[in-house]
Amino acid sequence: MDGLRADLERLASIPSISFPGYPPEPVEEAHDLIVALLREAGVPSIERIDLPDTAPVIYGEIPPPHPDAPTVLLYGHYDVQPAGAASLWLSPPFEPTPVPGGLRARGIADDKSNVIAHLGMLRVYGGRPPVGIKLVIEGQEEYGSPFDDYPPTDPARFACDAMIIADLGNLRPGTPTLTTGLRGACEVTVEVRTLAEPRHSGEFGGAAPDALLVLLRALATLHDKNGDVAVPGLRRDPWDGTTYTEEEFRELASVLPDLPLIGTGSLGERLWSGPAITVIGLDAPSVDHAASAVVPYARAKLNLRFHPHQDPREARALLVAHLRAQAPFGIPLTVTPGDTGPGFEARTGGPAYRAALTALKEAWGTQASYVATGGSIPLVNGLAQAAPGAEVLLFGAQDSMCNLHAPNERVLLSELRNTVVAMAAFVREYAADFEPAPPPAPPAPHDPAASGGAR
Ligand SMILES: [Zn+2]
Known part of the structure; x- marks a missing residue:
């Protein structure tokens, strides 16, 4: 050592x-x-x-x-x-x-x-x-x-x-x-354009479609009210191996005290044998530079983790189809599939x-x-x-x-x-396991003296 x-x-x-x-x-x-x-x-x-x-x-x-x-x-x-x-x-x-x-x-x-x-x-x-x-x-x-x-x-x-x-x-x-x-992994980008340019939120807000609002409503459909993934077809199985205790997981994930975890079922199922969708990036006006204007354009990048046995193209297609089927307030989203890799x-x-x-x-x-x-x-x-x-x-x-x-x-x-x-x-x-079987033991001489005085 x-x-x-x-x-x-x-x-x-x-x-x-x-x-x-x-x-x-x-x-x-x-x-x-x-x-x-x-x-x-x-x-x-x-x-x-x-x-x-x-x-x-x-x-x-x-x-x-x-x-x-x-x-x-x-x-x-x-x-x-x-x-x-x-x-x-x-x-x-x-x-x-x-x-x-x-x-x-x-x-x-x-x-x-x-x-x-x-x-x-x-x-x-x-x-x-x-x-x-x-x-x-x-x-x-x-x-x-x-x-x-x-x-x-x-x-x-x-x-x-x-x-x-x-x-x-x-x-x-x-x-x-x-x-x-x-788990397998894939990325998908989703974007919405609703106006050619920002417009005064006092004069136009209330009727002019807000791109960020449209995007947020679409993103909100990815999970149910418990926080489980709600995209149909993404495989989820029970996990029968070992997993973290909830206390260990909270510590490792640095979850703030008194907040619940999201999702239902065992941690193994949520983390390993079921899907997860995370919004890993969001393009929208920053709070520090926010103008009083209806947002004309917004974009998000999603990271999907899926069951080790699910086909990577199938998993990605399910997420893409789910997002394309959303049209909050009748406004469609542009969904661009990114890289996908198998589990x-x-x-x-x-x-x-x-x-x-x-x-x-x-x-x-x-x-x-x-x-x-x-x-x-x-x-x-x-x-x-x-x-x-x-x-x-x-x-x-x-x-x-x-x-x-x-x-x-x-x-x-x-x-x-x-x-x-x-x-x-x-x-x-x-x-x-791979040792050749030992050769059969030679028969023991019945009279040691006859074999030349073996000691
Ligand atoms: Zn490494």
């Missing part, structure tokens, strides 16, 4: 941000450091995949120790979110700083902790784990990259029996968690899941839980298409309380340690 912690601190002190406008040198520096660490850990073959407009992807291979051994693909990313306003940080974001039980820095959890966990697993085995390894460590996950679509174009490279997508973590520290579902649901119950349940229990000392997440990891679908038979495991050293993408991101060293133990135990357990 001392060595892993030191390497994590080195890695987290590099501001490897792949967003436009940030210098590329730190991204290259983080890339080079990981390549050097992997070489030291015994990865014999490492390549650099360069695609247009993307930070380099690190691809490494350790061949399987015997022809029957399975191959496990390990995924993580070395780029990080921008730090945001420095004034919100309790210590400089790229100076890893001790906090109780862990370290604080941008990217130290998401996802550098998991890159280091992969390294730790390799070190446990001196670079010779009992399975074949493929390492995929990308450098532009946070901004989005054409790499998401690359794996199906080169399936041989990504062929494997199981993959550990380590860009996630536990529901709460100390609760080992396998994420089995990711993901892992097949559980195979040998890799059995091995992972054993391994996570061994590492944390308690039975693992299944959860889903509302976030998406677009590359998961690319990898799953490239290796359709592979079992997909999503776990890692992050936890829900580590301030991902927010100020004061931190990782707990206990979670990092347990993740390394879990990965090491996983490859041991999983490899054992």
